[in-house]
Amino acid sequence: MPRDFHESGLGCARRQGARTIASMNTDRLSAPRPRIAVVATGGTIAGVGGQASSPAYRAAVTPVDELIAGVPGLEQLAELRAEQLMQIDSADFTDERLLQLARRVAALCARDDIEGVVVTHGTDTLEESAYFLHLTVPSRKPIVLTGAMRPATALSSDGPANLRDAVAVAAHPSSAGRGALVVMNGQIHSARDVTKTHTLRPDAFASPHGPLGLLAALQPRWYRALTRLHTADSEFDIARITALPLVGVVAGHGNMRAEVWQALAQAGARAIVYAGLGGGTVPAYLASTLGDLCRRGIHVVRASRTGGGPVMRNAGFDDDACGSLVIDDQNPPRARLLAALALTRTQDASALQEVFWRY
Numbered sequence: 001m002p003r004d005f006h007e008s009g010l011g012c013a014r015r016q017g018a019r020t021i022a023s024m025n026t027d028r029l030s031a032p033r034p035r036i037a038v039v040a041t042g043g044t045i046a047g048v049g050g051q052a053s054s055p056a057y058r059a060a061v062t063p064v065d066e067l068i069a070g071v072p073g074l075e076q077l078a079e080l081r082a083e084q085l086m087q088i089d090s091a092d093f094t095d096e097r098l099l100q101l102a103r104r105v106a107a108l109c110a111r112d113d114i115e116g117v118v119v120t121h122g123t124d125t126l127e128e129s130a131y132f133l134h135l136t137v138p139s140r141k142p143i144v145l146t147g148a149m150r151p152a153t154a155l156s157s158d159g160p161a162n163l164r165d166a167v168a169v170a171a172h173p174s175s176a177g178r179g180a181l182v183v184m185n186g187q188i189h190s191a192r193d194v195t196k197t198h199t200l201r202p203d204a205f206a207s208p209h210g211p212l213g214l215l216a217a218l219q220p221r222w223y224r225a226l227t228r229l230h231t232a233d234s235e236f237d238i239a240r241i242t243a244l245p246l247v248g249v250v251a252g253h254g255n256m257r258a259e260v261w262q263a264l265a266q267a268g269a270r271a272i273v274y275a276g277l278g279g280g281t282v283p284a285y286l287a288s289t290l291g292d293l294c295r296r297g298i299h300v301v302r303a304s305r306t307g308g309g310p311v312m313r314n315a316g317f318d319d320d321a322c323g324s325l326v327i328d329d330q331n332p333p334r335a336r337l338l339a340a341l342a343l344t345r346t347q348d349a350s351a352l353q354e355v356f357w358r359y
Helices: 003-030 064-069 095-109 126-136 159-171 258-266 284-295 332-343 349-358
Strands: 035-042 079-088 116-120 143-146 180-184 187-190 213-216 219-222 247-251 271-276 299-304
Touching (some): 035 159, 064 159, 079 095, 095 126, 126 180, 126 332, 159 213, 247 332, 258 271, 258 284, 332 349
Parallel strands (some): 035 079, 035 116, 247 271
Antiparallel strands (some): 180 187
């Protein structure tokens, strides 16, 4: 092959490749960005501390516009519409605030000019809010919650990266229809499963069945799908829920007292979740107390404090004789929310048990 022909062809190919890359970059920049609402509620991601090396800080200080401004390049991922719904420590979430959050997220998802929603949230109760949105917002649009284990003023703060990743997931079309998601530390978890498992580390969130996926170069990669009902297929539409009935949680431990159960009953609890020993084991000295509560119309729901595995009906305790229920594999905080939502639909024990199997 003549040398000048070879060089001419190579130069032409290079110029063509350069034009193609430039065209691709121009198309990417000119393409309309997904419109993502960012709903801020406070938490550590909005926290500030006095010294970068100190563990002491104040949560829920930094406003949402400053959170967004602290993440370089975030505007390239999506057109963001931010609002400060609350500015609280997530430990201060009540059922009333949970309803407020769900109503706002549902309203945003119902808008034609919003493709997805990101919620910034404190990590202490993030899994509970995520699960509530997972059950009550009737939309297939991405709903992504994120937070931080370290405030922005700390060394190696994880908040900016988590917020960037959450926006990237919410903006990606493959995230639709997967229910509420929790994005932390580069992983994408289902709100049905995820739990905070550590007090300090940035990898504090884990799911007993594993994450749904992860982010690679700001692109979600999915490895698992969810089969239980959620969001648009859920029967618990937030538009039809005005209040939640009181459901309490009793921790299982040695030397438990019946008075704790009785106190919740006297406070008006419609159900009590037992964060039980092992597979929800009930000590013999409490069996009569639980039976009495069931006869009075207060539902007893057996769960486990172990953090993983299902609670089997009539295994280790006679649920049929007592009238108690089991929650399958949900942890006690999520069992409380599911029981409360189920009670807005039915009071029948058999129907409640079927709800627990479905979700």
